[in-house]
Amino acid sequence: MSDTLVPEGTMIGRRLERREDERLLAGHGGYLDDLDLPDALAAAFLRSPHAHAKILSFDATEALALPGVIAVFSGADLMEIQKPLAPKVQHPQLRDYPRLPMPPAELHYVGEPLAVVIAESRYIAEDAMELIEVDFEVLPAVASTAAALQENGPLAHSGDETNVAVLLSQSAGDAAKALAEAPNVLSDEFFVMRGGGHSMETRGVAARFEAATGQVTIWDTTQAPHYARQQLSVIYEMAEDDIRVIAPADVGGGFGPKAQFYGEEVVIPWVAMKLGRAVKWVEDRQENMVTSMMERSQTHRVDVGFDNDGLLLAVKDVIEHDQGAYCAGLQVPSITTSTVPGPYHVPNIAIELRACYTNMVPTSSVRGAGRPQAVFVMERMIDRIAEHLGLDPAEVRRRNLIQADEFPYKVGIMFRDGSPLTYDSGDFPTLLEGTLERIGYDEARALQAKLRQEGRYLGIGLSVYIEGCGLGPYEGAKIRLTNKGRILVTLAAAGQGQGYETVYAQIAADGIGLDMDYIEVKTGDTARIPFGQGTFASRITATCGPAVMDAAKQMRERLLDTASVLLGCDASEVDFVGDKACLGGDLEKSVSLQQLAQTANIGKHGITMPRGIKAGIETSSYFSPERAAYASGAHAALVEVDPETGEIEILKYVIGHDCGNVINPLLVDGQVLGGFAHGIGNAMYEEPVYDVEGQPQATSYLDYALVSATEVPPVELFHIQTPSPLNPLGVKGAGEGGTIPAPATIANAVEDALRPLRARVTRAPITPARIVDAIVAAAAGQD
Amino acid sequence: MRDHATEFPTRTQDETHTVGCTVNGREYEAVVDPRMTLADFLREKLRLTGTHLGCEHGVCGACTVIVDGAATRSCLMLAVQADGAQLETVEGLAEDGELSPLQCAFKRNHALQCGFCTPGFLMSVTAALREESVTTEEQAREVLSGNICRCTGYTGLVKSVLEASAGKDAQA
Ligand code: FES
Ligand code: FES
Numbered sequence: 027m028s029d030t031l032v033p034e035g036t037m038i039g040r041r042l043e044r045r046e047d048e049r050l051l052a053g054h055g056g057y058l059d060d061l062d063l064p065d066a067l068a069a070a071f072l073r074s075p076h077a078h079a080k081i082l083s084f085d086a087t088e089a090l091a092l093p094g095v096i097a098v099f100s101g102a103d104l105m106e107i108q109k110p111l112a113p114k115v116q117h118p119q120l121r122d123y124p125r126l127p128m129p130p131a132e133l134h135y136v137g138e139p140l141a142v143v144i145a146e147s148r149y150i151a152e153d154a155m156e157l158i159e160v161d162f163e164v165l166p167a168v169a170s171t172a173a174a175l176q177e178n179g180p181l182a183h184s185g186d187e188t189n190v191a192v193l194l195s196q197s198a199g200d201a202a203k204a205l206a207e208a209p210n211v212l213s214d215e216f217f218v219m220r221g222g223g224h225s226m227e228t229r230g231v232a233a234r235f236e237a238a239t240g241q242v243t244i245w246d247t248t249q250a251p252h253y254a255r256q257q258l259s260v261i262y263e264m265a266e267d268d269i270r271v272i273a274p275a276d277v278g279g280g281f282g283p284k285a286q287f288y289g290e291e292v293v294i295p296w297v298a299m300k301l302g303r304a305v306k307w308v309e310d311r312q313e314n315m316v317t318s319m320m321e322r323s324q325t326h327r328v329d330v331g332f333d334n335d336g337l338l339l340a341v342k343d344v345i346e347h348d349q350g351a352y353c354a355g356l357q358v359p360s361i362t363t364s365t366v367p368g369p370y371h372v373p374n375i376a377i378e379l380r381a382c383y384t385n386m387v388p389t390s391s392v393r394g395a396g397r398p399q400a401v402f403v404m405e406r407m408i409d410r411i412a413e414h415l416g417l418d419p420a421e422v423r424r425r426n427l428i429q430a431d432e433f434p435y436k437v438g439i440m441f442r443d444g445s446p447l448t449y450d451s452g453d454f455p456t457l458l459e460g461t462l463e464r465i466g467y468d469e470a471r472a473l474q475a476k477l478r479q480e481g482r483y484l485g486i487g488l489s490v491y492i493e494g495c496g497l498g499p500y501e502g503a504k505i506r507l508t509n510k511g512r513i514l515v516t517l518a519a520a521g522q523g524q525g526y527e528t529v530y531a532q533i534a535a536d537g538i539g540l541d542m543d544y545i546e547v548k549t550g551d552t553a554r555i556p557f558g559q560g561t562f563a564s565r566i567t568a569t570c571g572p573a574v575m576d577a578a579k580q581m582r583e584r585l586l587d588t589a590s591v592l593l594g595c596d597a598s599e600v601d602f603v604g605d606k607a608c609l610g611g612d613l614e615k616s617v618s619l620q621q622l623a624q625t626a627n628i629g630k631h632g633i634t635m636p637r638g639i640k641a642g643i644e645t646s647s648y649f650s651p652e653r654a655a656y657a658s659g660a661h662a663a664l665v666e667v668d669p670e671t672g673e674i675e676i677l678k679y680v681i682g683h684d685c686g687n688v689i690n691p692l693l694v695d696g697q698v699l700g701g702f703a704h705g706i707g708n709a710m711y712e713e714p715v716y717d718v719e720g721q722p723q724a725t726s727y728l729d730y731a732l733v734s735a736t737e738v739p740p741v742e743l744f745h746i747q748t749p750s751p752l753n754p755l756g757v758k759g760a761g762e763g764g765t766i767p768a769p770a771t772i773a774n775a776v777e778d779a780l781r782p783l784r785a786r787v788t789r790a791p792i793t794p795a796r797i798v799d800a801i802v803a804a805a806a807g808q809d
Numbered sequence: 810m811r812d813h814a815t816e817f818p819t820r821t822q823d824e825t826h827t828v829g830c831t832v833n834g835r836e837y838e839a840v841v842d843p844r845m846t847l848a849d850f851l852r853e854k855l856r857l858t859g860t861h862l863g864c865e866h867g868v869c870g871a872c873t874v875i876v877d878g879a880a881t882r883s884c885l886m887l888a889v890q891a892d893g894a895q896l897e898t899v900e901g902l903a904e905d906g907e908l909s910p911l912q913c914a915f916k917r918n919h920a921l922q923c924g925f926c927t928p929g930f931l932m933s934v935t936a937a938l939r940e941e942s943v944t945t946e947e948q949a950r951e952v953l954s955g956n957i958c959r960c961t962g963y964t965g966l967v968k969s970v971l972e973a974s975a976g977k978d979a980q981a
Contacts, residue, residue, distance in 0.1 A: 043916050043917065043919075044916070044919070046924070047915070047916045047921060047924070048908070048916075050921055050924030050927055051899075051902075051903075051908055051912040051915055051916060051921065051924075051927060051931070052859070052899070052900065052902070052903050052908070052912070053857070053858070053859020053860070053898065053899035053900040053902075053928050054859065054900075055858075055859070055924050055925075057858075057861070057925065059852075059858070059862075060852075060858035062856070149842065149844065149845075223959075224959050225923070225925075225959060226861070226863045226869060226871055226923065226925040226926045226957065226958070226959050226960075227861070227863070227923065227925045228863075276923070276924060276925075277923065278861070278923045278924070278925030278926075279922075279923040279925060279959050279960055281959070310865055311863065311864040311865055311866065311869075312866075522923055523921075523922035523923025523924060523925075523960050524922065525922070692919050693919065695919070696919045696922060696960075696961060696962075696965065697922075699961065699962035699963075699964045699965075700922060700959075700960045700961050700962040701962070702962050703958075703959075703961075703962035703963060704959070704962075726864070726866050726868070727864050727866065727868035727869060727957070728866070728868060732869075732957050732959070733957075734953070734954045734955075734956070734957055734963075735949075735950040735951075735953035735954050735956075735963040735966060735967060736950050736951065736953075736954040738962055738963050740946070740964070740967075741962075741964070764962070
């Protein structure tokens with residue numbers, strides 16, 4: 027599907043099948059629960075059944091008496107680790123309500139852990155949980171941002187003054203004035219529902235303590251092992267060198283929630299240290315549905331001002347953001363605020379954010395991270411402008427898009443990485459036109475008009491979006507020549523199925539000028555590489571990629587330098603043939619990688635090294651981007667809506683995507699298509715309903731609809747490549763572009779289909795019931 | 810929280826059963842609690858960890874194995890029910906280290922990313938293709954619809970099923 031121009035003789039740009047597939051297809055993957063930890067005990071967490079409650083008493087006597095139960099700890103038993111888990115992204119004005127690993131006194135959402143049972147098996151641990159007696163004082167709960175922000179309403183944390191976590195505003199120009207003077211102003215309110223990551227592998231932590239070394243080894247299904255180690259070293263007051271966090275080579279999907287840091291990650295290793303036994307906890311799906319962080323739910327009240335040609339003059343957006351019970355970080359709302367203007371010229375903009383606490387599981391990044399909501403709002407309003415002026419929605423987009431010759435483009439507000447929001451490169455008009463052409467836009471409009479005569483409701487939805495990705499602060503790579511004469515590339519970033527072992531071998535192969543067969547990639551282990559940040563925000567290719575390339579180039583130099591000393595020639599005369607460094611391509615005059623390792627790394631004990639050889643062939647590099655890069659894209663959907671049942675049929679879907687240079691088109695296509703399925707879920711199905719008491723109502727896949735092969739329509743995907751000037755590979759992120767604009771696209775298509783009925787689509791997911799309601803409401807309004 | 814101990818005995822160690830079955834052509838025997846699921850039996854007792862648990866309530870399909878010829882969710886079946894059965898799991902698909910045509914099609918079409926759902930998909934599709942060939946995209950989607958993949962978006966999976974089915978027909 028990609029048209030990548032592959033430079034002659036490079037691995038970068040090639041559509042290569044993945045190396046990791048062999049083991050995964052054969053059932054030999056090594057996921058956390060597959061670890062063989064002989065004698066490991068199983069853990070199960072007792073969790074709050076109430077959205078907001080005080081613990082009055084706790085009695086585990088009976089549970090402890092059950093054969094096979096080793097220990098039970100409540101929060102009060104582990105006071106030494108009850109320290110706040112810091113929000114990932116802070117703000118000086120944030121009123122941070124401390125999030126404790128396992129609160130000893132008051133609980134703030136259904137599913138919050140309050141005790142842990144350690145037993146010989148998970149079966150027994152769950153039996154024991156049933157025997158624990160806890161008395162609760164149930165407190166009033168806050169189960170929506172509307173409830174959180176109402177005056178004199180209940181408080182999510184008793185004794186607090188307000189539920190507001192932070193009020194922030196961003197602006198450029200003078201939106202109030204521009205709105206007052208604009209010839210046209212339209213306003214509406216939009217709501218996007220929460221949704222989860224739903225990695226098929228749930229979260230899990232295992233730990234083992236070595237009393238002899240004082241070191242604890244932790245296996246964690248995390249996207250960010252170094253981040254986890256950082257947090258743990260603060261909480262445990264242990265040197266980071268004594269904490270080894272390993273994200274197993276195989277992790278069954280991350281999508282954001284596994285990049286966050288949770289109480290269970292603090293409790294399990296601590297218990298392992300206390301008991302001197304290995305302990306393993308693997309979240310079950312029911313726990314995952316209530317305790318893994320979610321995202322999305324935001325209410326937007328938006329006003330747009332525009333002239334009679336449809337040109338945007340001002341946008342004002344007031345956002346209510348649901349942090350859940352604690353602030354795990356402000357990354358999501360701050361990304362939302364900076365994503366509102368999108369790919370358009372918006373001369374005056376004012377965005378207000380009201381982030382508040384509720385008694386629901388904390389929210390944080392889920393694939394798309396704050397962007398789908400902003401795109402939903404802006405793209406809905408672009409369609410409304412077109413409708414208001416009787417213009418074509420594609421034409422209104424064309425008129426407002428930032429043009430290809432305007433980069434770098436300064437938006438005037440700030441991005442979450444702390445830098446002024448500046449788009450590095452892109453070509454939005456080409457993306458839009460390519461999408462229109464492939465969806466057959468003009469024909470679709472003609473068909474729409476014809477079918478309307480027959481009483482059928484065909485709709486076309488368009489969306490254009492931008493995605494800040496490749497965020498700092500840095501990411502790194504270490505490359506070593508191993509004793510066996512192979513090249514080992516080590517990344518701090520932990521893969522979640524993106525194919526790191528393949529992609530970074532491709533990059534290293536080009537940097538070293540060596541066949542990929544001799545290159546191996548290892549990821550996600552704090553003992554193998556000292557510094558790292560982790561996999562999130564579609565950042566690794568743009569941050570780790572350049573680091574791998576740089577370390578690989580250094581490695582080439584080190585290898586050839588060493589070889590040239592042994593061959594007695596100039597380094598410029600040596601090159602690789604297979605795994606041998608040859609003089610002038612002559613295999614007779616060559617040294618193998620293994621010989622180089624023997625000489626420079628292994629050496630001969632007590633014997634002087636050959637003169638001119640530098641000991642230790644290892645290189646490393648860390649890349650810190652100046653600021654975020656911007657991927658972009660356009661989506662188009664052709665749908666038919668049945669106004670009787672509210673059913674949406676997606677007839678055709680097109681994605682135009684630009685993530686700069688593509689390292690492996692097979693994998694990039696996979697990322698976009700996978701993200702698209704998630705986006706369709708957000709657009710039409712996924713809804714973790716909570717009742718007014720804060721009780722989650724969808725705690726299994728019988729109640730929470732994840733899309734299967736029958737719900738996700740075929741999609742046509744094309745790429746354009748505007749290389750990012752911010753990194754030497756010219757790459758940007760690809761992980762979320764399929765997800766971000768899908769809800770907006772479907773909403774636009776549905777409202778377009780129902781335009782004759784004047785039904786309004788203001789909420790995602792767009793379910794049949796909501797469509798029928800909107801049609802009924804529109805009819806009532808017209809009477 | 811509630812004390813069920815009197816109503817439902819929570820400990821069943823005393824009434825263990827011996828389960829004997831054939832998995833991928835090899836015979837196994839193990840002593841299990843009657844409440845142990847087939848999935849846990851395969852993973853924990855036999856250490857065949859290729860079979861994965863995604864939901865433990867019969868919806869995601871990650872735990873699918875073939876029991877006496879039928880694709881079965883091993884999270885919904887007890888190990889004791891498999892006594893005497895012929896089981897096939899993902900570990901048995903490749904022959905002499907050679908991936909099956911379906912496994913090869915998955916690789917070619919990038920039908921897996923994290924790979925966690927993959928064993929379940931492979932087993933469901935293997936069972937389905939033994940019954941009848943799949944020639945249209947719609948049929949392929951039907952065959953796949955009992956399993957959930959959060960990573961791939963299904964395009965590669967649909968292609969893989971069609972290709973594997975076509976290959977199978979060609980050989981027949
Ligand atoms: S684990 Fe058995 S169907 Fe999900
Ligand atoms: S490959 Fe990750 S869930 Fe399917």
